[in-house]
Amino acid sequence: MIILAATPIGNLGDASRRLVEALGSVTVIAAEDTRTTQRLLAALGVDNRPRLIALHDHNEKERAPEIVELARTTDVLVLSDAGMPTVSDPGYGLVAAAAAAGVAVTAIPGPSAVVTALAVSGLPTDRFTFEGFVARKQGERLSSFRALANEQRTMVFFDAPSRVAATLVDMAAVFGDDRHGAVCRELTKLHEEVARGTLAELSAWAADGVRGELVIVLGGAAAQEVAFPDAVTHVLEQVRAGTRLKDAAAEVSAHTGHSSRELYQAALAVKR
Template sequence: MDETDMADDPSRSGGKPSGILHLVATPIGNARDISLRALDVLGTADILAAEDTRNTRKLLDIHGVKREARSFWPYHDHNGARQRPQILAALAEGKSVALVSDAGTPVVSDPGYPLVRAAIEAGYDVVAVPGASALLSALCIAGLPTDRFLFAGFLPSKSGARRRELAELAPVPSSLVFYESPHRLAASLAEMCAVLGGDREAAVCRELTKRFEEARRGTLDELAAQYANAPDPKGEIVVVVGPPLAREITEADIDTRLLAALEAGSLKDAASSVATELGLPRKQVYARALELASAK
C-alpha cells in the first residue's frame, strides 16, 4: 500500500471502529474482467467472505494470488445468520473483510445485503471495489433507453405472483431489467407479453462476457415466440424490457389485459392491477371486468 492509499484508507479515520468491509466485484464470466484494485484487496484482506469459497479460490489461482485456507470464510443464504456475528466480531478486532459473490457485484441479488446493513449499523466502514455487473452489462448492449431504468431482480416463480408483479411494473416509465433462470424464461416472456404488451421492445442477454455470449433483440411478442417451443437456453440470463409505448389505450387493450389478469387472480385484483398498469380509473376498469366475467 503506498502513501496515497494509506491516506485514503477509511479504516484509519479517527473516531470509528477500525474494521472495514470491502464489497469486491468479481468477473461474471471472463476471468480477466477483474480490476487491479480488486486483486490487491483480495490478496491482502484478513478474511475473504465468499458465497462459494471454491469459486473464489479458483479465481485467485488464475491470477496467481495465494491465500491460506483459513482466511476463506463461507458466507451464503444458508449460513448467513450464523456467520454474520463472526464477521462482525472480526471487524471489531480491526480486521479487514472482503465480501465476494459467485460472480458480479456483491449485494445485487445475493445474500450480502443483511451483512452490509449490520456492518453499517455497527459503525464500520463499507467500501465498494467496483467491477463486473450482469445488470449493467446487459443494459449497455440491449440497445434500449439507459437514462432511466429499474432493476427488478428475479420475478416470482409462480405464475399468479409473477403476473401481479409485472402489472405493478408495467406503468413504470423506464427500461426494466430482470434476472431469469433458463427453465422459466419462456413462461416469463409469455407473461410479459400478456401483461406489459407484446409490442414493447426487449432484449434477452445470455452468457455475458463468456465465449457464447448472445443478445437477442426484438419485441416481446417476437422473443416469446422464439423461446416458446425451443429447448431451455443455457447460462445466466438477463432480460431488458424497454419503456411503455406512448399510444392511445383502446377497449381491446383493456380487455386483453383484463382477460389475462382474470386467469391469474380475482376480479378485484385483476381490475386493480390493470387500472394501475394503464393509468385508468379503477371504477371504469372494474365495471368492464364485471362485464367480461359475466360473459364467460
C-alpha cells in the first residue's frame, strides 16, 4: 500500500513512534526531497537504507504510475519535507492515481502546521478553511482576498517571510484594518512566536521584516444582519442570474446565517 506519513514541522521530538517504525522497516520511500529524508533518518537514529524516489511538484505526474505499481507488491512510504503529504505538498496526484488503480492508501498522522497554527491563534476553531499559499503577485492576492471578503469561517494561509508584510497590508485593504488575525512563526521550534491583533497592528509588527516559516490565521467576517425576506430576495436574484436554487440558498445562507433549507423553501414558494 501507499502510506502517507506526517513528519515534524520543527521539533524533532514530534516524530511519532509509528513514523520511526515505518522509516526503519520500509524498503521504498517516495520523498519530496531525498536529502531532507536522509537527514531525518540520521537525526532519528534510523539505520535503514531504503530506496529513495524523488516525488515533487515537477515530476509527480510522471512518477505516480511507477510508484502506484510498486505499491501493489510493497509498502511505499510517502514523505514531504515537513507535515502531512498532499497538504500544500506533493502527494495528491499520487493518491488520486492509487485510488483509481485500486491500490490501498493509508496514513500515519502527525504534525500539521495548519491545525497547530489554528489551535494557538486564539481565533474561532469550530469552522475553518485552508487557503494554501498566498499568491505572489499583488493583483492575484487582492483578487483572491476579495473573493473571501464575506467568508465567515476562520481562514488559514501559508506565506513566505519575504512577502508577509505586503500580504498583511493587502489583507487590511480588503478585509479591513480591524479584522483580527494571527501570524504564527517557527511553530514548535526554539524561536516560536505567535503575533495576535488586528490587521493594522499585524501590518505594523511585520513592517520591518519577519523571518522563519509562517502561517497566517485570519478571523472570519461577521454574519451580515439581513432580514429573512431580504435574504429570500437575494436568493431569487441569484436564481434569475442563472444560479441553481439550491446553490443560491446555500450561498445566501453562508453570508446571512439564515437556514439554507428555509431560504430554499421560501424562494421556491415565491417562484410557484
